[in-house]
Amino acid sequence: MTKNETKQKILDAAIYLFTSKGFTGTSVREIASRANVNIAHISYYFKGKGGLLEHLVSSYYEEYLKLIEKKYSQLKYGNTHVILSEIILELLNYQHENRQLSRLVYREVTLDSVLIREVMTTYLTKEKYYLKTIIEKGIAEGYYRKGFVPHMIIQLRSLLQMPYLQPQYMSEVLHIQTHEAYFVHQYYKELKIWLNSMLVVNQFRDEKLASAR
Amino acid sequence: MTKNETKQKILDAAIYLFTSKGFTGTSVREIASRANVNIAHISYYFKGKGGLLEHLVSSYYEEYLKLIEKKYSQLKYGNTHVILSEIILELLNYQHENRQLSRLVYREVTLDSVLIREVMTTYLTKEKYYLKTIIEKGIAEGYYRKGFVPHMIIQLRSLLQMPYLQPQYMSEVLHIQTHEAYFVHQYYKELKIWLNSMLVVNQFRDEKLASAR
Amino acid sequence: MTKNETKQKILDAAIYLFTSKGFTGTSVREIASRANVNIAHISYYFKGKGGLLEHLVSSYYEEYLKLIEKKYSQLKYGNTHVILSEIILELLNYQHENRQLSRLVYREVTLDSVLIREVMTTYLTKEKYYLKTIIEKGIAEGYYRKGFVPHMIIQLRSLLQMPYLQPQYMSEVLHIQTHEAYFVHQYYKELKIWLNSMLVVNQFRDEKLASAR
Amino acid sequence: MTKNETKQKILDAAIYLFTSKGFTGTSVREIASRANVNIAHISYYFKGKGGLLEHLVSSYYEEYLKLIEKKYSQLKYGNTHVILSEIILELLNYQHENRQLSRLVYREVTLDSVLIREVMTTYLTKEKYYLKTIIEKGIAEGYYRKGFVPHMIIQLRSLLQMPYLQPQYMSEVLHIQTHEAYFVHQYYKELKIWLNSMLVVNQFRDEKLASAR
DNA sequence: CATGAATGAGAATTCATTCAT
DNA sequence: CATGAATGAATTCTCATTCAT
Numbered sequence: 001m002t003k004n005e006t007k008q009k010i011l012d013a014a015i016y017l018f019t020s021k022g023f024t025g026t027s028v029r030e031i032a033s034r035a036n037v038n039i040a041h042i043s044y045y046f047k048g049k050g051g052l053l054e055h056l057v058s059s060y061y062e063e064y065l066k067l068i069e070k071k072y073s074q075l076k077y078g079n080t081h082v083i084l085s086e087i088i089l090e091l092l093n094y095q096h097e098n099r100q101l102s103r104l105v106y107r108e109v110t111l112d113s114v115l116i117r118e119v120m121t122t123y124l125t126k127e128k129y130y131l132k133t134i135i136e137k138g139i140a141e142g143y144y145r146k147g148f149v150p151h152m153i154i155q156l157r158s159l160l161q162m163p164y165l166q167p168q169y170m171s172e173v174l175h176i177q178t179h180e181a182y183f184v185h186q187y188y189k190e191l192k193i194w195l196n197s198m199l200v201v202n203q204f205r206d207e208k209l210a211s212a213r
Numbered sequence: 214m215t216k217n218e219t220k221q222k223i224l225d226a227a228i229y230l231f232t233s234k235g236f237t238g239t240s241v242r243e244i245a246s247r248a249n250v251n252i253a254h255i256s257y258y259f260k261g262k263g264g265l266l267e268h269l270v271s272s273y274y275e276e277y278l279k280l281i282e283k284k285y286s287q288l289k290y291g292n293t294h295v296i297l298s299e300i301i302l303e304l305l306n307y308q309h310e311n312r313q314l315s316r317l318v319y320r321e322v323t324l325d326s327v328l329i330r331e332v333m334t335t336y337l338t339k340e341k342y343y344l345k346t347i348i349e350k351g352i353a354e355g356y357y358r359k360g361f362v363p364h365m366i367i368q369l370r371s372l373l374q375m376p377y378l379q380p381q382y383m384s385e386v387l388h389i390q391t392h393e394a395y396f397v398h399q400y401y402k403e404l405k406i407w408l409n410s411m412l413v414v415n416q417f418r419d420e421k422l423a424s425a426r
Numbered sequence: 427m428t429k430n431e432t433k434q435k436i437l438d439a440a441i442y443l444f445t446s447k448g449f450t451g452t453s454v455r456e457i458a459s460r461a462n463v464n465i466a467h468i469s470y471y472f473k474g475k476g477g478l479l480e481h482l483v484s485s486y487y488e489e490y491l492k493l494i495e496k497k498y499s500q501l502k503y504g505n506t507h508v509i510l511s512e513i514i515l516e517l518l519n520y521q522h523e524n525r526q527l528s529r530l531v532y533r534e535v536t537l538d539s540v541l542i543r544e545v546m547t548t549y550l551t552k553e554k555y556y557l558k559t560i561i562e563k564g565i566a567e568g569y570y571r572k573g574f575v576p577h578m579i580i581q582l583r584s585l586l587q588m589p590y591l592q593p594q595y596m597s598e599v600l601h602i603q604t605h606e607a608y609f610v611h612q613y614y615k616e617l618k619i620w621l622n623s624m625l626v627v628n629q630f631r632d633e634k635l636a637s638a639r
Numbered sequence: 640m641t642k643n644e645t646k647q648k649i650l651d652a653a654i655y656l657f658t659s660k661g662f663t664g665t666s667v668r669e670i671a672s673r674a675n676v677n678i679a680h681i682s683y684y685f686k687g688k689g690g691l692l693e694h695l696v697s698s699y700y701e702e703y704l705k706l707i708e709k710k711y712s713q714l715k716y717g718n719t720h721v722i723l724s725e726i727i728l729e730l731l732n733y734q735h736e737n738r739q740l741s742r743l744v745y746r747e748v749t750l751d752s753v754l755i756r757e758v759m760t761t762y763l764t765k766e767k768y769y770l771k772t773i774i775e776k777g778i779a780e781g782y783y784r785k786g787f788v789p790h791m792i793i794q795l796r797s798l799l800q801m802p803y804l805q806p807q808y809m810s811e812v813l814h815i816q817t818h819e820a821y822f823v824h825q826y827y828k829e830l831k832i833w834l835n836s837m838l839v840v841n842q843f844r845d846e847k848l849a850s851a852r
Numbered sequence: 853c854a855t856g857a858a859t860g861a862g863a864a865t866t867c868a869t870t871c872a873t
Numbered sequence: 874c875a876t877g878a879a880t881g882a883a884t885t886c887t888c889a890t891t892c893a894t
Contacts, residue, residue, distance in 0.1 A: 003874095020325040025237035028868060038876055043869060103323060110320045110378050112233040117381075124386050150387040151403050158375035163367055165323050168330075173337050174363040190364050197410035216857065241885060251859055256886055258857095429853095446751040450664035454889060464855055469890060529749060536746045536804050538659040543811075550812050576813040577829050584801035585794055591749050594756075599763050600789040616790050623836035642878070667864060677880055682865055 007045050009035040014052050019100040023053050023108055053108065054115055060098065060105045061123035067094055072130045080138045081199070087134075088160070088191050095164045096184050102164040128153060145200045152198060159191055220258050222248040227265050232313040236266050236321055266321065267328055273311065273318045274336035280307055285343045293351040294412070301373070301404050308377045309397050315377040341366060358413045365411060372404055433471050435461040440478050445526040449479050449534055479534065480541055486524065486531045487549035493520055498556045506564040507625070514586070514617050521590045522610050528590040554579060571626045578624060585617055646684050648674040653691050658739040662692050662747055692747065693754055699737065699744045700762035706733055711769045719777040720838070727799070727830050734803045735823050741803040767792060784839045791837065798830055
């Protein structure tokens with residue numbers, strides 16, 4: 001068994017266990033046992049249980065940000081609304097391909113800890129910067145209405161993350177299988193509808209409706 | 214110190230600690246120490262750490278469902294759209310008044326465990342039933358467009374829960390203070406806009422837009 | 427509920443639980459709960475769990491010794507062999523009427539503790555004195571052969587106690603129901619055969635047989 | 640300190656403490672402290688206190704049964720009565736060499752528990768089978784009289800076990816030192832006398848005596 | 853007298869990490 | 874490099890008893 005094989009087996013086992021039982025709810029013995037690997041390897045390769053989580057979270061957001069950055073760099077050439085739509089689709093696909101990891105990361109981010117503080121300043125601040133810049137560009141170009149940008153970001157992130165954070169709720173209560181390939185397509189349509197509702201063309205009507213009651 | 218004082222002090226400490234460090238990340242010693250009570254009281258009053266969590270989660274959803282049920286019972290007299298809007302406002306306020314507990318409950322629900330399984334079958338299934346019935350009534354009455362109801366429920370729940378699940382992200386990245394009283398009002402406006410976008414009047418336009426790209 | 431009722435309920439519960447789970451394996455809460463009595467009563471009436479056991483063991487042997495003493499006092503009027511037989515029958519009946527208590531007492535006596543040390547010096551020494559005196563009288567009168575008296579006592583006690591010490595073995599392995607009334611009669615016959623084998627008439631033959639191999 | 644040294648030290652300490660204070664009356668701390676090993680080793684090597692007891696009881700009866708089985712296999716070549724006598728001697732010696740363990744095992748067997756239930760179905764049922772078969776063979780061959788075989792088994796087991804179950808009674812009340820080497824020989828003589836009393840030659844006389852009173 | 857909340861000591865077990873082999 | 878035994882701290886929970894009400 002090569003070094004990389006061992007590392008990967010540890011990572012796979014950790015993702016599975018952290019996802020279903022939580023970080024603090026999982027012991028290194030369980031991980032080692034599930035990975036069929038010596039316990040000492042975990043401390044050796046990842047500097048302990050904490051390092052293992054850090055590795056997982058960081059590598060998740062590393063890739064995540066790359067996707068956004070790549071699209072972001074196309075902003076000067078392409079249509080703003082289209083690019084934002086494409087980012088949404090890319091992130092949906094990324095989450096779909098990394099379903100367990102997504103659930104794990106999004107959950108751990110709701111805790112108060114040093115690691116999470118770091119993640120927020122390192123990755124989430126960047127993510128916010130990109131989304132904010134794109135939306136503000138859209139507003140300046142007359143696409144999006146002049147809402148409160150942070151609230152748009154909240155909504156976008158909420159809609160993106162929730163299905164992957166609660167897959168058991170999705171399947172057992174709503175009977176929607178998030179792991180099926182077509183879920184991404186269906187759900188993407190919904191997000192498009194939401195995004196379109198942000199388009200300036202709807203603004204007057206929405207305001208009229210809101211004041212109507 | 215009376216029995217109820219002791220119980221309440223334990224509950225308060227548990228809510229705080231479970232919320233910030235997670236259930237498995239919190240020890241009963243910490244809870245007892247923070248509540249300034251004897252450790253044995255936790256097992257004595259709540260039959261162990263697990264019972265404490267169960268108590269918190271159950272009482273949270275108990276109240277939560279009561280709010281929905283009360284409004285739901287008015288369905289035959291009032292306007293469907295208005296009632297759904299009122300439910301949203303009520304839930305927002307409930308979450309706001311129980312900010313820590315909400316974060317804790319919504320996070321723990323993302324884990325795989327027996328308790329969570331029970332919560333889902335006991336409370337979340339009911340919640341889904343009420344929301345589904347209301348939305349379907351709205352569709353039948355011509356208010357809401359004929360979308361896929363479960364997807365509407367996902368979106369509603371996502372938008373409702375997320376800000377309370379990630380308050381540190383809200384404050385430290387987006388600089389929105391979810392604990393301020395005015396946040397509820399501002400955020401309620403956003404949810405109204407989202408809800409209005411479900412109204413049938415928008416359907417043709419949205420479909421046109423969707424097919425445009 | 428009168429004082430005596432409460433005490434009796436505690437005793438009954440304690441006998442049952444000590445018998446099946448052992449003294450150290452039983453908690454006072456269990457006893458109080460089974461007896462449907464307030465926990466504090468146990469300390470109050472019996473000065474704690476230890477006092478409860480002491481009460482049970484003492485009262486068991488108190489009665490036990492009375493039976494022997496009563497028969498012993500008839501020694502000057504009656505036939506020695508008959509009286510010993512009658513003692514055996516009395517003890518068998520006493521054990522049968524106090525099956526659970528017998529099992530409990532005989533088991534606890536196999537532990538090293540201050541209580542047991544006291545029981546041995548208080549009751550078992552007396553028991554031994556009576557048995558020894560009777561047997562020696564039987565030998566002097568030419569009934570019993572001149573064996574080693576302590577060994578006879580061991581055998582007698584072994585045969586008497588064992589069935590009541592291992593009732594589950596009796597029923598589940600040997601399929602003998604020690605709690606059925608007829609068991610006492612059947613088993614008494616066996617003990618009579620054993621006792622008769624101690625009669626001097628057999629001595630020469632037994633020695634011959636023993637040397638034969 | 641090697642693995643086996645550590646395990647053996649734990650076993651020795653456990654035998655001593657379980658024997659004198661009982662299983663539930665002994666704490667793992669005491670065992671670890673007496674064995675001079677880390678507390679965690681007990682769970683590590685024996686999967687907890689329960690596993691430790693199970694190990695002791697099982698290994699005791701494992702050896703115990705081997706002794707019987709070895710003699711039992713000689714049944715077709717040798718004299719039945721001689722073989723049964725030899726089994727008795729072997730068991731006496733085995734108990735003598737494992738005095739503490741015998742006391743512990745025979746006492747714990749008087750409790751109601753899952754472990755004991757298993758021991759009875761696994762080992763004691765086999766023991767009974769061998770003894771029963773031998774005795775019945777002896778009856779068929781005309782050696783032993785036609786008594787109720789289970790009752791013979793009770794008596795044999797009673798006489799064998801009791802001295803080792805109550806060594807303090809033996810020494811402090813009867814002043815017999817069961818740990819002295821010669822005790823085995825003396826006591827074996829007694830058991831031979833008892834066994835001989837089962838021989839058919841005595842039957843008529845015993846019946847005559849029994850009916851005489 | 854009766855109650856049951858309160859207590860602090862002690863129960864068994866599991867934990868992540870280290871380190872000699 | 875790989876191993877798994879060893880560690881001691883920390884985990885949750887139960888214990889018997891006490892005492893204010």
